[in-house]
Amino acid sequence: MPNIVCQHRILSASTTLTVALAGNPNSGKTTIFNALTGARQHVGNYPGVTVEKRAGTCKRGATTIQIVDLPGTYSLTAYSVEERIARSFLIDGKPDVVVDVVDASNLERNLYLAVQLIELGVPLVLALNMSDLAKRCGIEFDLVLLETLLGVPIVPTVGHTGQGIDELLNVVVAVAAGEKSSSPRHVPYGGEIERHLDELQGHMARSVPQLNGVPRRWTALKLLEGDEAVRAEVASADVLREADMAVHRLETVLGDNPEAAIAERRYAFISGACQEAVRSTVESRYSMSDRIDAVVTNRVLGLPIFLGLMYLVFQLTFTVGGPPMEWIESGFVWLGGAVAGLWPAGSESLLRSLLVDGVIGGVGGVLVFLPSIFLLFLAIAYLEDTGYMARAAFLMDRLMHKIGLHGKSFVPMLIGFGCSVPAIMATRTLESQRDRLTTMLVVPLMSCGARLPIYALIIPAFFPPAWHAPLLWLIYLLGIVLAVVCAKLLRATMLRGEAPPFVMELPPYRWPTLRSVTLHMWNRGGAYLKKAGTIILGIAILLWAMQQWPNLPEAQVQRFAAERADVAAETSQTEETRAARLASLRNAEAEAALEASLMGRIGHGLEPVLRPCGFDWKISTAMIGAFAAKEVFVSQLGIVYSLGEEQAEDSTPLRDKLQANYTPLQGFCIMLFCLISTPCMATIAITKRESNSWGWALFQLGGLTVLAWVVTTAVYQVGSRFF
Amino acid sequence: MEQVRLPQTNGVVPLSALKPGLPARVVRIEAGRGLVGRLTALGLVPGTPVEVVSANGGPLLLSVLGSRLILGRGMAAKVLVCASQQGCD
Incomplete structure (x- = not known):
């Protein structure tokens, strides 16, 4: 690279920094990612939307910063896929700096991840996000004190306005260059646990090499927590035996398993820090949200409101989507005619037939549904981004529980009424593999938009007008009933297993930004478009x-x-x-x-x-x-x-x-x-x-x-x- | 269908039996490690203040550390809390 004037001298001229973005779901991590990279990414309120690893770059002087958006996690244990992905990237990917996005209006819970990142020994910067919202809620931060208490640089940010992003990048570059020293504070675990931590560290120092540059203290902690992945990696029978004995002794002394005790100490440490550096004067960010929830999740009103909303969504999809569908249809008819016109009338060219009947006819037939599918996704994105979808999952949980699934499976099924392809992609939000497979396999029974033309052809051909609407309902209903039966069957046979525990965070209601809703819609609709362009073609x-x-x-x-x-x-x-x-x-x-x-x-x-x-x-x-x-x-x-x-x-x-x-x-x-x-x-x-x-794909094909x-x-x- | 354990003498009750609106503290979680790990990450650890916001027979809506959590009823039965101001033994 020619002509480099370096702003941060310590970094060599053509440095590339890798920055990992960590944070809780709903902490606004994706908005920060967007603000940093300008990448087309989606922000949703449904916990766990970001499951994939996404990356983008930005420039800071001569430094290229590669930003990796880690999946949103609450912790760094290895219990969920997201946590495992995040953890292995942090350990094996060796990012130069880790930015932990913490939700300022929900600090204590968010700092739990931060404390674990500190323990992991990664160079850390905290982005105190949604600081505007926190301020409005009456929360005041003594940032200098909080920085000292945690020993980590903190930058207040507002993701969706881009406020603080510049400063965040400055600090990131400074930390990477070693200009800003951070001296992370460790959670004091108290006499018994600390003693065992020391012993284990000593033992490891004698018998096993340091794992991948990770502090021994972290490894020792994970052993006390009984982390299977770390145990497998340590792989020294000696150390593991020592760890088991320590766990056993701690259980007797603490009257609880060490994992819980360790977590408790972490929270106590955080709570102590917050008590000193955070002052809250007004009620929680949930006051408005709770009032809405009192109605929306009400035992009597909840379900009718939900059904009403769904009705509105479908109504919107088909009435507003109707005219553009006709335009697209006539567009393709015109295109077919125009292409056919390139050949002399009556000619039997094979290429002409391929283009007109094969390509234009085939792809056109699929693209006709684009408006209604986009509208459906728009409506769903809106409901997701406001936070309502999480409530819908809550409402549907009782019903879904009866078929051995839980509330979260409901969203993919709903999307299935639009198109099975994005619906199956949406099953990524389910943590349990069994749940995911079950949902994936039965989603095609939700009558998708492409099946509508078949009903539209058949019903008027055979039945009197008064029957049209009830018959259409019946078909949709049959699909749902069959999906329920199949899910229940699958859960009782091939995908047997205990119903997974249902825990989910309900984010506070938010006004979704137009940008995030349209991006969300575009991402899902894009999947459909891509399908039309590739497989269907x-x-x-x-x-x-x-x-x-x-x-x-x-x-x-x-x-x-x-x-x-x-x-x-x-x-x-x-x-x-x-x-x-x-x-x-x-x-x-x-x-x-x-x-x-x-x-x-x-x-x-x-x-x-x-x-x-x-x-x-x-x-x-x-x-x-x-x-x-x-x-x-x-x-x-x-x-x-x-x-x-x-x-x-x-x-x-x-x-x-x-x-x-x-x-x-x-x-x-x-x-x-x-x-x-x-x-x-x-x-x-x-x-x-x-x-x-x-195997599963063919099973779905054959089974259905x-x-x-x-x-x-x-x-x-x-x-x-x-x- | 609902499994209501009577308050034990020391005042410890399962979360599923806690009256909405009543402030309480988590005492113990009687569950497997995976589950404890997940609840922990969401802030449900011994000592944390917790409140049931609403319970409609299905999952519970909780207020924990400034966030709202949905917890299945089965799981809530495994989370023991103390609702007494004086604390429980």
Whole structure:
């Protein structure tokens, strides 16, 4: 790097600093991260939203600072995934400085992590965040005193306005350069514990090397706490035996296990420091929040308010989302027409068909749902960022508990009504792997937005208007009921285990910032967009190919050509009649071509299997299409009924055809099967990624398909006796 | 369904039986290590003041160290608290 004028001389010219950002969930860590890096990141109130390791950089003079956003944790034990991730980064990643973001309005609890960071011996800077809110709550800090008591530099910040960020960076650079000395204070654990700590340290000094530059005192503490990960790392039978004896002796002396006693001393130390350096004059930051909660989490009012809000969300999604959906749809129709127009009329170019039918048709069909999906995510982001979602989890806990899950699983299920892909991603907020898997596996039963066009096609085709809304409700409800049953089954069999303890922090209500809500929406909606751009595109092309090949036998092609020539030659008929006959010939040829194609053959092959469900080969073929994306079912059915794409869009002719060919019971069975069966390709792919196993993804695929077959067959077989 | 243990002679009761609005202190947590570890990180340790904000038959809403926590009823039964001003033995 040329031309470097260094502001902090001690750092060498082209220094890169690694700064880890630690902090409790809801401490505003992500806002600080955004303010530091300007990265597109999301801030939510639902505890544990930040599970991934995120990184960004910023410049300070000649110094490049790489900032790693650690998962939000309350502690540095190794009990949860987030804690393990954070801890291993702190130990193995050897960050130059660790910034611990502490919520000024909830200092005592937040300092618990800070004390552990001090013990870990990392170069620490505290960002006293939301200091404006704390001030408004009437909390006053004696920062100089607090710095002395903890022995760590403290910088007051306000994440969302960027206040104090500059100063924070100055201090970070200064600490890294060794210009600012920090002399962290250690928690005094009192006679007995201290004595054992000393003994263990002495023992380790004699027999094992220092772990990864971590202070021996920390290792000794962790051994007394019985930390499995540290025990495994120490790996000296001698030291471990010594530790076990110490734990045993402490248990007798303290009448409690040392882990609890150690935690108690830490809190006592923090409480002592806060009593000296923090003065609180007014009521807690929760006074307003509690008043809202008195209504919102009320035993009687809570559930109706929640249901009302959900109703509003869906109403918003579909009414406001309607017009833009139509624009996108006509946009794609126009695009398809424009691209098709590049070829001379009547030409049978394969590339044209690939672009128009495969790419534009396939991806367009998915993108049409973008507005309503974005709106749904916007509403959910808003509810999350205000803090309401955590309350919803609280309200739903009683219900969810009955199926062996807890309240938190509820949010992914709700998102599942929009799209299963982000819903499965949202299961990351669940700590227990069993919970996560169970939720992930049943999420596709929440009827996603892409299944709506199928219902919209089928219901009006077979049922009188008065039945439309109740039937739609019934389908959604069936999905929910099946999800409940499946979750319960899974929890009782393959994913057996005690219901995980339900502990969660309820953040105070906040006004979400527009930026954070839109970012949140964008991140989730982006996942859907990406799916459209990658998986769906690939599958659309594959399905298109399956429809193209093998071609119609030459003899048939010639027969159709001959017939067309006949019609064209018949001068006795009017122009219009001839055009109509030509069109119907074209459609008949398309149908014959589809039947001859690989997809048609598979559909035929599936017919015997799906006959008990009341399906013929045409429906079976369309079901294969639904695997790409559920809504593809509609356009596939359009093709098998030789209506051509354009007429399928309009639905009315297709509905007439359906009505002529099937009974209402079969119509209902189609919806049922589409609801339950094979979640789309993208869902399987995301389940594979999130569960990290093809086994679970394929189990989901197979399990739901079998379930769909069983349920639909039962309904059809029983139903056909009566109707 | 609700498991209400009668107050023991020394005044120690499970959190699940604590009346909302009554200030109390954590005395002991009778649970496995993992659970104790998680509660500890959230501030529920012996000596911490705790208050039940609301209890609707489902999980409890608690006020602990200036934050609001939701705690499942099963877990709350394992957290023993002392509601007496004079302290419990």
